[in-house]
Amino acid sequence: MSRSESPASPSWRAPFARYVIGRGVSTAGTGLVNVVLAFAVLRTGGDGFSVGLVLACSVLTQTLLIPVGGVIADRVDRRTVVVLGNAVLAAAHGTMGLLLLLAPDRVTVWTFVAAAATTGAAAAAVQPAFQGLIVQLVPPTALQRANAALRLVLNVARIAVPGLGAMLGAVFGYGQVLLAAALAFGSCCAVLAGLRISTPPRATKAVLAGAREGWAAFRSRPWMWGYALSGAVAVPLWLAGYQLLGPLILSGRDDGQGHWGWAVSAFSAGMVLGSLIALRWRPHRVMLACVLVQLLWPLPLAVLATHPELPWLLVSMLVSGASLELAVVFYETAKQQQVPEELIGRITSLTMFGETALVPLAYVLAGTVADRIGSGPVMWICCLGILAVTVALLPVPGIRRLGRPTESKGATHLKQRVTRA
Structure with missing residues (x-):
């Protein structure tokens, strides 16, 4: 070599x-x-x-x-x-x-x-x-x-x-x-x-x-379409809880707006922390690690639904941001390693379409139902829904078994691909 x-x-x-x-x-x-x-x-x-x-x-x-x-x-x-x-x-x-x-x-x-x-x-x-x-x-x-x-x-x-x-x-x-x-x-x-x-x-x-070729490639990988299907539910539930219900719950509290600003900052700091961890932690079963860390993602929704005291909220936001960032890095890595380069654009677009298609509906439904039964119960629905669709991924064989490529594959990929800028 x-x-x-x-x-x-x-x-x-x-x-x-x-x-x-x-x-x-x-x-x-x-x-x-x-x-x-x-x-x-x-x-x-x-x-x-x-x-x-x-x-x-x-x-x-x-x-x-x-x-x-x-x-x-x-x-x-x-x-x-x-x-x-x-x-x-x-x-x-x-x-x-x-x-x-x-x-x-x-x-x-x-x-x-x-x-x-x-x-x-x-x-x-x-x-x-x-x-x-x-x-x-x-x-x-x-x-x-x-x-x-x-x-x-x-x-x-x-x-x-x-x-x-x-x-x-x-x-x-x-x-x-x-x-x-x-x-x-x-x-x-x-x-x-x-x-x-x-x-x-x-x-x-x-x-x-x-x-059609992109759809066929997407459909032929159960671990990928399973994760995308989970995201099509989890992402709208998260955004409804995080962007809509969270501010509503804190709006009735003293300095609720200030607390929410600190919470958002803690979530962003958690994402930076997750990036730093991902630089060092390289699990062999990358998709299994992706799903397991994602179980911590909805933690702030549970805190907001119960007792949204600022210290607990900040800790939960920090953990959630780190877990989401790790999950994103692990999934993107698995996708890029396992999907042929000429199909990456179509596979990426299908995943992104699934994650965003139901977001407007989630906003409308969450706001409407929260007006009727309160923001707390709807927040629990969002939290448990994310956990349910995440846990449902664990039995998928591809999720549990997907590993990393070998060094020789990396060398073959690199050959004649990059010239110095």
């Missing part, structure tokens, strides 16, 4: 570092947008319904188009998809920023809706392509370290950027923050345009045939 072919060789690290920088900058841009978008809509005369309409339009567009994005990511050079997608994000947010600065009277809720639909469509193409690039850059035996390092950078960005965005919005205005976000997306384009990777042969099948 030559040095250039060895998974231990640093030949893949420089291109991957460029990828991490580009994706981190793009994530920072998204964080800047998220922290000011609702306030910008309200400042231009919108109300709560208007904010919900803008957010729903973005989520709905992304959910509907992400299967198409997965097919595109497996048919077209992924670097090109990511660069063009971030260019669209830069153009959309830059246009909104300029309008808010130069012609605020012409900005309406429908202007934001149009921008949300555009950015949702761009994100639907970018996300599967981002995932696919990892397996083109990193050998299988180094994927967990790479995923953990990437997630560490992204989590730090998600913690730091919202505070910075809020400060910039208060000092300079929302238009300037959107322009800063556009600059971040544009910087991502510049960084990743210089990423040099060998492009593997792409399938020449029609789009529908390619989608």
Whole structure:
């Protein structure tokens, strides 16, 4: 085995570092947008319904188009998809920023809706392509370290950027923050345009045939579709409990808003902790470890449903964030190691579609039922539901037995895949 072919060789690290920088900058841009978008809509005369309409339009567009994005990511050079997608994000947010600065009277809720639909469509193409690039850059035996390092950078960005965005919005205005976000997306384009990777042969099948091929590959792996099916239930239940019911429960308490802010910070800190643990802990049965650590994920929902005292809430949020981060790293590693590179985009899009499709319904049902029977009982339903669908994965043979690739497989994967940036 030559040095250039060895998974231990640093030949893949420089291109991957460029990828991490580009994706981190793009994530920072998204964080800047998220922290000011609702306030910008309200400042231009919108109300709560208007904010919900803008957010729903973005989520709905992304959910509907992400299967198409997965097919595109497996048919077209992924670097090109990511660069063009971030260019669209830069153009959309830059246009909104300029309008808010130069012609605020012409900005309406429908202007934001149009921008949300555009950015949702761009994100639907970018996300599967981002995932696919990892397996083109990193050998299988180094994927967990790479995923953990990437997630560490992204989590730090998600913690730091919202505070910075809020400060910039208060000092300079929302238009300037959107322009800063556009600059971040544009910087991502510049960084990743210089990423040099060998492009593997792409399938020449029609789009529908390619989608069917991705579905067949997904369906042929019980451990994967079982985990995706579990996530299609667990993710909406978690978001309903965490984003909707949690603030409702604390809203009636003294300094409930402050306590919730600390709780969210503890969860983010837990995700950083999980990334650090994943850098060192490399279980052989990666999917079994994924499911077992995920059992701790709904712990804060149980605390909120009983006695949401701040110390217990903070500890539970820290543990939950770490467990979720470990589960994400382990699953992404298993997927990238076990799925052929040319199918990664389609497999990723199917998983993401399943996890987001029922989220709007979960919000509506959780809020409606909580108004009738109280937030506490609904929180217990969310908590126990997540535990049930997670425990149901343990009997799946692929979950229990899936191991790691050998060093020789990592060397074969790396050969002729990466050139120095």
